Amino acid sequence: MAERGFVPDPLNLNRVMPAQGSTFYEVCKKCSPEQVSIIYYFGGGHMKLVLTIAGSDSGGGAGIQADLKTFSAHGVYGMSVITSITAQNTMGVLGIEDVSPDMVYLQMKAIFEDLYPDAVKIGMVSNEDIIKMIAKGLKDYNVKNVVLDPVMISKSGSYLLKPEAVEALKKELISLSLVVTPNLMEAGELIGKEIKNISDMKEAAKKILDFGAKAVIVKGGHLTGDALDVFYDGKEFYEITSERIDTKNTHGTGCTFSSAIAANIALGYDLVESIKRAKAYITGAIKHSLAIGHGVGPTNHFWNIKIREV
Numbered sequence: 095m096a097e098r099g100f101v102p103d104p105l106n107l108n109r110v111m112p113a114q115g116s117t118f119y120e121v122c123k124k125c126s127p128e129q130v131s132i133i134y135y136f137g138g139g140h141m142k143l144v145l146t147i148a149g150s151d152s153g154g155g156a157g158i159q160a161d162l163k164t165f166s167a168h169g170v171y172g173m174s175v176i177t178s179i180t181a182q183n184t185m186g187v188l189g190i191e192d193v194s195p196d197m198v199y200l201q202m203k204a205i206f207e208d209l210y211p212d213a214v215k216i217g218m219v220s221n222e223d224i225i226k227m228i229a230k231g232l233k234d235y236n237v238k239n240v241v242l243d244p245v246m247i248s249k250s251g252s253y254l255l256k257p258e259a260v261e262a263l264k265k266e267l268i269s270l271s272l273v274v275t276p277n278l279m280e281a282g283e284l285i286g287k288e289i290k291n292i293s294d295m296k297e298a299a300k301k302i303l304d305f306g307a308k309a310v311i312v313k314g315g316h317l318t319g320d321a322l323d324v325f326y327d328g329k330e331f332y333e334i335t336s337e338r339i340d341t342k343n344t345h346g347t348g349c350t351f352s353s354a355i356a357a358n359i360a361l362g363y364d365l366v367e368s369i370k371r372a373k374a375y376i377t378g379a380i381k382h383s384l385a386i387g388h389g390v391g392p393t394n395h396f397w398n399i400k401i402r403e404v
């Protein structure tokens with residue numbers, strides 16, 4: 095039975111599509127993460143808009159490419175401001191070329207003066223001048239709902255943020271963010287202390303909140319045991335946990351997680367619910383990750399959408 099305003103998928107896939115001309119748009123709230131869970135709205139004007147400000151990963155597993163795939167997998171309209179171009183694959187980063195700060199601002203202007211986003215994710219920001227320009231753009235256009243992933247070093251060990259720009263990231267961007275999503279190493283860099291366990295993660299979340307963010311989630315992807323992340327909003331700590339999946343193919347996990355948070359915020363979920371939904375999404379994307387390339391393969395952004403099987 096089709097839900098009101100929806101018709102069965104004409105390709106006979108295990109998903110539901112909106113009836114032509116329907117004004118209803120929703121991502122399925124009843125579906126478990128293991129189910130095919132996206133309902134697409136193809137009518138005009140009601141799609142939520144989400145922007146990523148980040149670097150390009152030529153290999154498609156992280157950065158802008160991962161973010162846009164994640165947005166599509168959530169049924170939101172994705173847009174991008176590219177800060178830096180990386181020549182990158184599953185084995186590593188071959189080179190990095192930064193976009194000029196003026197061009198970063200111009201991309202922001204183009205978007206904010208026409209396609210104002212419902213949420214913004216920030217990833218690789220590379221250097222101090224770009225960081226300052228992004229902060230200016232966020233202030234000039236009064237941007238809210240910012241999810242800041244303070245990307246510093248790739249899994250393959252390349253600096254994606256110049257070490258001398260960490261202070262600028264702290265000073266300029268954290269206070270403009272709704273939530274900051276550091277991994278263990280990034281949280282450690284931000285507070286100047288190595289993070290080794292849950293108690294350190296809680297301490298780091300508190301200190302990063304003091305830099306001006308409204309909330310912080312310290313990701314425990316690089317610990318052992320369950321994949322446990324610590325969320326703090328100044329009032330309460332939440333431990334958000336999933337099973338740890340035994341795979342080497344985890345390229346782009348942080349990018350994908352933060353983009354999924356932004357997509358869920360745009361869809362209207364509150365922050366805690368957005369994080370829980372993003373956690374379910376990244377867990378599935380890792381569980382179904384792709385053994386492609388010769389190194390650390392990417393997560394599977396479309397694991398929850400049934401595509402025609404041939």
Ligand SMILES: Nc1ncnc2c1ncn2[C@@H]1O[C@H](COP(=O)(O)OP(=O)(O)O)[C@@H](O)[C@H]1O
Binds near residue numbers: 341351
């Ligand atoms: N092997 C894994 N199994 C399950 N979840 C994981 C695994 N690795 C990372 N995660 C989860 O993926 C998200 C991204 O975390 P992490 O990999 O630490 O980020 P980053 O890519 O920034 O280093 C977090 O929710 C983390 O708990």
Ligand SMILES: Cc1ncc(COP(=O)(O)OP(=O)(O)O)c(N)n1
Binds near residue numbers: 150217218345
């Ligand atoms: C262009 C670009 N941006 C960010 C990253 C880091 O992404 P992350 O999700 O932390 O994944 P890993 O690099 O740790 O696999 C990147 N690599 N490239």
